Amino acid sequence: MARYFKEQDIDEFRECFYLFARSGQITSLDELTVVMRSLGMSPTIQELAGYLKGKGGKMSFADFLEVMHIHSRAENLPNEVVNAFKAGDTDKSGVIPAKQLRNLLQNWGEGLSAREVDNIFREANVTNSGTVRYEDFVKIACAPVPDYY
Template identity: 95%
Template sequence: MYKVQPNDAKTNTNNKFRECFYLFARSGQITSLDELTVVMRSLGMSPTIQELAGYLKGKGGKMSFADFLEVMHIHSRAENLPNEVVAAFKAGDADKRGAIPARQLRNLLQNWGEGLSAREVDNIFREANVSNNGSVRYEDFVKIACAPVPDYY
């Protein structure tokens, strides 16, 4: 007889959340906006300051790990990064083609926001099977670019 080990995605996610929570909330509770900001952003979320303040206020200024899990669940349902990125591409797609020239995408990735290095863009293009001279269907590209990184990397 063998023992079944919990190895599902929910368990792995909760373990990651627990590890991050206790790394930054050393007292066992989140008691400041700064702590909540660091923990949520470390886990890949992009809440606004107003959202963070509302979450903390809603928990009476102190947040246990159980409270934090509830907030992460609520926020993850509200935040949908892939849809937001696709909407941004659509807003700039006057011809409604659903595609962007690879050179233009490279320029956006390297020169907007924090900007990626040429090597980082090359790696993303390789992973997404994008040719530098081709056209990129941005909905497909966003699915690949926003996919979680496997644990074995």
């Protein structure tokens, strides 16, 4: 499984895994839920139960890496975000006013700071007075961060 993740990611997974699986194995649905969601995944309870059942009710770190790989391939965050934008796009224009996007980023979910939004807008070449093609914006915002940052 190491070939599917960067060494830095594996270290983060290992740290989180052993923080919640003190016995060295995940043995409950609660443990698996907390570990995966702490790592930014959003599996359903049914998916989590299936993963744990597929490993016989106990999951070692190697098993966990396999599950993370399987789930990361199934979870398509950029597509989910674009679909959310489309659901709110009543006139099907494919764009959102930059001010509205800023408001969403700062006030929904975890809420980004004004500085974080400014950095994202700068990276995506978004001006505060214009409109944003949300499909293009999502591609930029969800792109992996280069290793040299």
